[in-house]
Amino acid sequence: MIQKLISSADTGRIIKEGFKIAIVGKPNVGKSSLMNALLKENRAIVTDIPGTTRDTIVEDITIKNIPVKLIDTAGIHDTEDAVEKIGIEKSKESFNEADLVLLILDCSQPLSAEDEKIIDTVGNRKALVLLNKTDLGMVLDENSLYEKMPNAIFIRTAVKEGIGINDIEKEIENLVYNGQVKQSGNTFITNVRHTNLLVSAKSALDDAINMIRLGEALEFIEIDVKRTFEFLGEIVGETVSDSIIDEVFSRFCLGK
Numbered sequence: 001m002i003q004k005l006i007s008s009a010d011t012g013r014i015i016k017e018g019f020k021i022a023i024v025g026k027p028n029v030g031k032s033s034l035m036n037a038l039l040k041e042n043r044a045i046v047t048d049i050p051g052t053t054r055d056t057i058v059e060d061i062t063i064k065n066i067p068v069k070l071i072d073t074a075g076i077h078d079t080e081d082a083v084e085k086i087g088i089e090k091s092k093e094s095f096n097e098a099d100l101v102l103l104i105l106d107c108s109q110p111l112s113a114e115d116e117k118i119i120d121t122v123g124n125r126k127a128l129v130l131l132n133k134t135d136l137g138m139v140l141d142e143n144s145l146y147e148k149m150p151n152a153i154f155i156r157t158a159v160k161e162g163i164g165i166n167d168i169e170k171e172i173e174n175l176v177y178n179g180q181v182k183q184s185g186n187t188f189i190t191n192v193r194h195t196n197l198l199v200s201a202k203s204a205l206d207d208a209i210n211m212i213r214l215g216e217a218l219e220f221i222e223i224d225v226k227r228t229f230e231f232l233g234e235i236v237g238e239t240v241s242d243s244i245i246d247e248v249f250s251r252f253c254l255g256k
């Protein structure tokens with residue numbers, strides 16, 4: 001039970017804060033177009049001028065009933081522009097903090113050095129990779145991409161035409177429900193402190209169980225059981241009095 005609660009910690013955080021998805025890629029690949037398509041409104045400015053989005057844009061939405069924090073970022077590339085630099089730093093931060101990275105590549109153009117750098121950063125991470133602008137033709141070598149990002153899920157899209165949006169939503173749903181963030185039961189832990197206390201409680205309880213197996217003296221086992229109660233008590237705001245512990249152990253002692 002304690003283990004189940006610990007496993008649900010991520011789900012709890014997601015319910016509270018939303019599943020964080022960062023849309024990343026070099027300039028002009030269609031990041032803001034995707035943001036708008038998922039939001040179903042023209043929230044972010046879209047133009048054919050690279051470097052249109054200069055600051056991150058965060059919107060809370062629900063995708064298939066999953067609360068999602070969607071982050072549109074400034075296109076990552078080398079620049080000397082001071083404002084753009086700050087925006088790109090923020091893009092990198094969003095990349096690092098995201099539950100899921102959604103990388104967009106323009107599949108109608110060969111990979112650029114900028115794409116390669118971002119692909120290297122994705123590496124083995126679980127990511128959704130959109131091969132966007134399929135309406136303009138496919139020049140990218142897909143096989144080489146699969147090798148470079150072995151844990152990524154690839155989707156062909158033409159965001160401007162609304163093609164592939166459903167597939168993206170379905171994959172996000174699959175990732176949340178079938179991945180590590182799968183929910184178990186209805187109890188969610190939404191607090192890091194609670195998760196840590198549960199981990200401590202489980203470890204104290206495991207110690208107690210081990211000592212029982214080893215046939216250690218009850219006095220020693222009692223210490224670990226008491227610690228378990230105390231950790232759990234801190235979560236619900238109750239302290240365990242000695243009398244409860246004494247009562248539990250008096251029952252054990254009967255058989256002594």
Ligand SMILES: Nc1nc2c(ncn2[C@@H]2O[C@H](COP(=O)(O)OP(=O)(O)OP(=O)(O)O)[C@@H](O)[C@H]2O)c(=O)[nH]1
Nearest residue numbers: 027028029030031032033051052053075158159160
């Ligand atoms: N042909 C085609 N054009 C697209 C597609 N998706 C986006 N575009 C166009 O590509 C251009 C750039 O789109 P944005 O969504 O602004 O790209 P971005 O990645 O946000 O760009 P930055 O903010 O500059 O980093 C716009 O002219 C879009 O209309 C697509 O699937 N096909």
Ligand SMILES: [Mg+2]
Nearest residue numbers: 031032052053
């Ligand atoms: Mg943009």
